[in-house]
């Protein structure tokens with residue numbers, strides 16, 4: 001085991017930071033000396049610093065913590081950077097969600113036109129972050145959660161084709177945990193085969209090593225007859241898990257990523273959406289307020305026993321990836337990587353999400369031994385073409401390419417609407433987006 005790792009968290013003000021830090025500290029195959037919290041917003045970084053120091057003291061972890069807004073202090077000589085930045089913050093996410101909804105279109109963080117608005121901000125911020133990290137720690141690994149992941153990964157593939165980066169998403173384990181909780185399986189026994197784009201993929205099989213069979217067909221039957229067991233306190237996630245059954249009633253041959261509902265049932269979801277109170281509002285009233293309340297409890301030395309941050313599947317997933325790299329373990333994870341033949345009947349010049357073995361050289365994708373079905377391939381081809389056009393628009397400052405990307409998006413019925421939403425997004429994203437002409 002490599003001793004004394006130095007780790008930085010970029011976007012440290014995020015409410016996901018305590019989960020990631022606790023996963024790092026509790027991992028028995030990682031020896032961490034130092035964690036550096038990096039954010040561009042001092043107040044959010046300071047708040048998280050107070051929370052992390054409290055958690056460390058409470059359980060007596062031996063670790064050095066610092067927080068900084070200076071990239072040199074944050075990244076110099078680190079071994080790993082965990083990135084989870086949100087360019088424009090929750091206020092801009094609110095715009096991403098509310099503007100398309102005004103036009104009767106899906107308003108979502110990573111899907112549809114809201115996802116595209118976020119992508120044009122996020123590529124700017126993320127590539128700039130990569131530049132900073134590279135200046136001070138050219139040899140470190142970047143473990144990236146920053147969304148929208150396929151588009152971020154495609155922009156990195158073009159600008160830094162040899163970068164030591166792992167782009168990962170926790171949604172597949174989110175789906176698997178939900179299924180296990182609902183029907184009493186244990187994910188530790190599973191070898192899933194999954195393919196697609198990020199937030200846009202399908203399971204082909206889920207082999208259970210203990211039961212000695214592919215459990216996907218029986219899971220599909222159970223979901224169709226009983227639905228998932230939904231106990232999520234957050235309304236929007238509860239709605240998503242409740243609706244998951246509908247996807248299988250229409251298309252029962254493969255388990256889909258839940259985010260496909262935004263493309264396949266756009267109209268129904270828009271009807272069910274509250275145009276004045278979206279997921280961003282839920283988070284501002286929930287996850288973000290919780291950070292402030294926790295800081296107050298710590299500063300006033302009050303109700304400390306109610307502070308309930310703990311390690312999470314979200315944290316464990318990315319931290320297990322880190323351990324698999326540093327200890328050359330070849331463990332298997334769903335990762336977003338250049339296709340290069342992994343999906344043999346899909347274009348090569350794109351990134352896809354697929355099972356990969358992770359070792360000291362990074363992610364080694366499996367090659368599927370089958371052709372993906374035409375229905376999935378067709379959906380993915382349209383989606384990836386629209387995402388690639390958006391990345392072209394970003395690098396070429398091209399209004400025309402952006403309009404083509406918006407028009408091709410499968411949540412959009414026609415070019416007129418695409419143009420109206422694009423033009424409104426250009427106004428509100430001033431200073432965040434590249435100038436398009």
Ligand SMILES: NC(=O)c1ccc[n+]([C@@H]2O[C@H](COP(=O)([O-])OP(=O)(O)OC[C@H]3O[C@@H](n4cnc5c(N)ncnc54)[C@H](O)[C@@H]3O)[C@@H](O)[C@H]2O)c1
Pocket residue numbers: 010011012013014015016038039040041044045084085086087088089090125126129144145146147148149168169170171314
């Ligand atoms: N891939 C996944 O599966 C997954 C899961 C959860 C969250 N996410 C992503 O993680 C990110 C964080 O989500 P959140 O809800 O916690 O957001 P958040 O807004 O609560 O926190 C993000 C933090 O990033 C900081 N930030 C913004 N731009 C920055 C920059 N250029 N450099 C450094 N810090 C910067 C903000 O100040 C903020 O403190 C988002 O991109 C979200 O989509 C991804």
Ligand SMILES: O=P(O)(O)OC[C@H]1O[C@H](O[C@H]2[C@H](O)[C@@H](O)[C@@H](O)O[C@@H]2CO)[C@H](O)[C@@H](O)[C@@H]1O
Pocket residue numbers: 109110147169170171172173174175237279283314
């Ligand atoms: O709406 P948010 O910000 O709470 O979540 C959006 C993200 O959702 C997926 O990830 C997690 C989620 O972060 C977590 O809170 C929990 O509910 O489980 C989800 C699935 O594991 C998604 O993968 C991310 O990319 C989104 O950003």
Ligand SMILES: [Mn+2]
Pocket residue numbers: 149169170171199
């Ligand atoms: Mn994700």
